[in-house]
Amino acid sequence: MSLLDPVERTRRGVEQQAALTGAPEPEPKTLLEASWRDFIYAEVWTRPGLDLRSRFWIAMAAAACSPGPTEILDNYVRGALTTGEVTLSELREGALHLAVYAGWSRGGAWDQAITRVATALGLPPAEYAPIRAEPWDPEVRHAEGAANFLSVMTIGGPPPVVAYFDAGINNFVFGEMWMRPGLDQRSRRWITMVGVSESSSDVPIRSHTYAAMASGNATIDEMHEYVLQYAIHGGWPKASVMQGTVFEMGKRVAQGLPFEA
DSSP: OOOOOHHHHHHHHHHHHHHHHTSOOOOOOSHHHHHIIIIIIIIITTOTTSOHHHHHHHHHHHHHTSOSOHHHHHHHHHHHHHTTSSOHHHHHHHHHHHHHHHOHHHHHHHHHHHHHHHHHHTOOOOOOOOSOSSOOOHHHHHHHHHHHHHHHHSSOOOOSOSHIIIIIIIIIITTTGGGOTTSOHHHHHHHHHHHHHHHTOHHHHHHHHHHHHHTTSSOHHHHHHHHHHHHHHHOHHHHHHHHHHHHHHHHHHHTTOOOOO
8 A cells, every 4th residue: 555645745736836826825834824735725626627727717716705814815806816717807897796696795805806916916907898788679688598598597587577587697697797708607616606606595506506517517426526626615514515415406307307495
């Protein structure tokens, strides 16, 4: 039986932490700081089961949802930009997307981190397309939202019988935000997964986990990796809920079974 070398683990952690945050980190002064280097960066971020771009989306969204020090989120944003995995304009789209699924306050925290890092890096402001540039027919927007809900979620959406379903879900979320071309659907999916994981709400967790796999945005193996990456900021109890849901919904998708609330 071959033994793993803790010196090599630390070396890998130092290397990865510097590359993924865009700056070298000082020598850890506490046990918690050492765990960032020796576990999170050395072991989780180096796993081959999920691409680096996806891990950045999960990490940034989860950090924005957590009450931790602002430098944690800033480090992720800087790393996403300096590695070239994510552009500044994509980050702005990501902040809006998180606002829908985790609240505008958390989306705002991410948006502010993006501004801090972009300013420090001397980046010019990112151009963005307006939410709507031309007048629109409300019925057309609702029809587009309903069709896009089916495309994204793989199931039909709610009837527009109350303001939340009509103005919120059908019109803005699926009629406008999910249709914006500034961010690909797979990236939006990871941000969404973080938001619903944070919600502790059964139906959103189950439906979005099912849709992530049924839509082809993520494989079941990638969803298992998502759970571990999310757990870093969401914590092991919430991640345990997600892990059970991935097992359950992954089985339904693999067997060709429809979603059931």
